[in-house]
Amino acid sequence: MTFHQLRLNARDVVSLVAEADAGLVGHAFFCPVSIECDTGLIEGMGLGELAVRPAWQSRGIGGRLTLSGFDILREAACPFVVVIGHAEYYPRLGFEPGSAHGLRCQWDGVPADNFMVKMLDPDRMRAVSGVATYRDV
Numbered sequence: 001m002t003f004h005q006l007r008l009n010a011r012d013v014v015s016l017v018a019e020a021d022a023g024l025v026g027h028a029f030f031c032p033v034s035i036e037c038d039t040g041l042i043e044g045m046g047l048g049e050l051a052v053r054p055a056w057q058s059r060g061i062g063g064r065l066t067l068s069g070f071d072i073l074r075e076a077a078c079p080f081v082v083v084i085g086h087a088e089y090y091p092r093l094g095f096e097p098g099s100a101h102g103l104r105c106q107w108d109g110v111p112a113d114n115f116m117v118k119m120l121d122p123d124r125m126r127a128v129s130g131v132a133t134y135r136d137v
């Protein structure tokens with residue numbers, strides 16, 4: 001799966017950019033993810049891409065883009081966001097290992113530490129466990 005495929009296949013997305021005089025310097029992209037569990041299908045989002053231009057990194061842009069996305073998704077009653085990424089970076093934004101919540105990635109090759117989840121609505125997610133699947137990929 002590539003970011004391009006995700007963007008083509010997912011319609012209900014949240015795409016945020018950071019702009020400066022230099023133009024576009026950062027991008028966060030969230031797309032639909034669902035978890036099939038005993039209580040039914042629960043729909044949330046995946047942070048599909050987070051990127052900040054090298055010269056603009058370590059100024060809080062990546063963090064602000066991600067947290068702004070959380071605010072928008074909370075407003076939309078989205079209960080969770082998953083991410084596959086740096087285990088040393090994402091916990092600072094509130095992500096926890098998916099395994100701590102009984103959640104797994106759909107792809108076997110992804111190391112457990114790199115699959116993480118941010119609970120936006122912990123009450124709704126309390127009884128939820130299973131495999132998180134990106135839509136239409």
Ligand SMILES: CC(C)(COP(=O)(O)OP(=O)(O)OC[C@H]1O[C@@H](n2cnc3c(N)ncnc32)[C@H](O)[C@@H]1OP(=O)(O)O)[C@@H](O)C(=O)NCCC(=O)NCCS
Binds near residue numbers: 050053058061063086
């Ligand atoms: C990861 C990335 C999006 C972070 O964006 P950013 O705007 O630099 O992040 P923030 O300013 O919010 O946070 C910077 C902090 O995160 C740390 N950090 C950045 N990338 C990290 C990583 N891969 N592992 C651990 N810490 C990391 C920085 O050292 C910095 O720490 P400090 O605050 O203690 O100085 C950016 O570095 C980037 O675009 N990297 C290349 C693409 C990429 O790896 N995307 C993520 C795919 S999983």
